[in-house]
Amino acid sequence: MTLLCGAAKAMINPPEGTLLAGYLAKRPAEGVHDPLFAKVLALKIQNKTLLMISLDLVSVDSRYVSELRNEIHDTFQIPIESIMVHSTHTHSGPGGMTDENSIVYKAFSGIWPPYVESIVKDHYEKIKNAVHEALSSLTPCTVRYGKGKALGIAANRISIDRHFEPDLNVIIFERITGKQIIVYHFACHPTIMHADNLLVSADFPGAANKYLEQNEEVEMSLFLNGPSGDVSTRFTRKDSSFDEVERMGRKLSECVLSTIKASTKLSVNHLDSNIVPITLGPRRFETEDQLRGSLLKVQEEYKHGKEKGLTASELRRIESKIEGLTASINLVNKLQNVAQIKSEIQIVSIGDMYLATVPGEMFYETGWEITNEFDEVCEVLLLGNTNDYIGYIVPEKFYEDNSYESSMTLLEKGSTEYIASQIIKNVGGMKHVSNQRL
Known part of the structure; x- marks a missing residue:
């Protein structure tokens, strides 16, 4: 059976004045430094088609994804379960895509600007045009896979001493023309x-x-972010500047190209996909007085840190605790009437390569534990911020550490472990079905 691939991209820059999303600040865009894209990869074997859509946005929620999937299905007759929508999680892109009735918007309205229908509809039209172009460009291809390291770019942002492996996974779809x-x-x-x-x-x-994409043989490159809830450039970047963006981007691109050189052929004779609904409980917080007591302690820690001359990255870590506890105080009453949080995971197989989506910001440690379950059996890649956004997904043991991430999570203890178990169960089930085909 022959695998076909097609690709296309569309620019999705917001209008000047659009509020940017991702930080606790009102940030009207003053212009564009570098473009945002919607990128589409289409794969097809016989009558099975998969669409992987990667968007340069901080997040996509269930309403955005549901409406987009329905429009793509109605236009191109591609099944809902065969459409994956990923956000790269840039914090310098537009807000306005989050449903104002969602728990995330209600909890963090200071981070998520109000819903802007014109921006969302503009995205849908541009994404559908890119889907049309990708499907129209389907040609036979071969697949290669490489696994390497991208050193010096990321580290655990809560503590540099926490476990983090800078794994870089690269899948290369090479057309018969030689374009990649x-x-x-x-x-x-x-x-x-x-x-x-x-x-x-x-x-x-x-x-x-x-x-x-400056390389002549590269038709398009598409970034997929992994379980990065507690991973950033906090301890690796030189500063917060566009020169540093360029330096880190070039470094990552060089790591990708090095990994491609060491890649090996991946046999792909089938495609599969499945959506699994999940239901989670909302978090129950400490009392407001307890949280305010914790906040005072961290504020004192920050004050003493400045007096001791801590580095900017160390101060930023403490500052993020202050932000998280402040958010927790604001959340105490907002979740009282929430009974459950509904979302989804999606499992996609490209031959014996499995992509498992996570509807938010999963900690690296959990992703690492999931992939280790399948070590030497098959490759499993965890994709964060995909198909929905329900915030930070924190391991139970970290709920009491007063980090920004643990203070901000909307989910009850045990939610991470439940999501992980569902991913392991459903990847295993899809793998079993795949083995029966052989």
């Missing part, structure tokens, strides 16, 4: 640019894509 469509997977918050930036940017993955 590169899909690369790496876990890291694209947050080199901080809250004072008012220019639209895809951050360092955008720079990496630019450098990759």
Whole structure:
């Protein structure tokens, strides 16, 4: 059976004045530093088609994804379960895509600007045009897979001593013309640019894509972010500047190209996909008085840190605790009437390569534990911020550490472990079905 692939991209820059999303600050865009893209990879074997859509946005929620999937299905007759929508998680892209009735918007309205229908509809039209172009360009291809390291780009942002492996996964779809469509997977918050930036940017993955696509043989490169809830450039970046975005992007692109050189052929004789609904409980917080007590302690820690001359990255870690506890105080009453949080995971197989989606910001440690379940059996890549956004997905043991991430999670303890179990169960089930085909 012959695998066909097609690719296309569309620019999705917001209008000037659009509020940027991702930080606790009002940030009207003053212009575009580098373009945002919607990128589409189409794969087909016989009558099975898969669409992988990667968007340079901070997140996509269930409403955005549901409406987009329905429009693509109605236009191209592609099944809903065969459409995956990923956000790269740049914090220098537009807000306005989050449903104002969602729990995430209600909890964090300071981070998520109000819903802007014109922006969303513009995205849908541009994405559908890119889908049409990708489907129209389907040609036979071969597949290669490489696994390498991208050193010096990311680290655990809560503590540099916490476990993190800078794994870089690269899938290369090579057309019969020799043109390559590169899909690369790496876990890291694209947050080199901080809250004072008012220019639209895809951050360092955008720079990496630019450098990759300057190669004559590369038709398109598509970035997929991994389980990066507690991973960023906090301890690796020199500063928060566009020069640093370029430096990190070039470094990542060089790692991708090195990994391609060491890649090996991947046999793909089938495609599969499945959506699994999940239901989670909302978090129950400490009392407001307890949280305010914790906040005072961390504020004192920050004050003493400045007096001791801590580095900017160390101060930023403490500052993020203050932000998280402040958010928790604001959340205490907002979740009282929430009974459950509904979302989904999606399992996609490309031959014996499995992509498992996560509807938010999963910690690296959990992703690592999931992939280790399948070590030497098959490759499993965890994609964060995909098909929905329900916030930080924190391991139970970290709920009491007062980190920004643990303070901000909307999910009850045990939610991470439940999501992980569902991913392991459903990847295993799809793998079993695949083995029966052989």
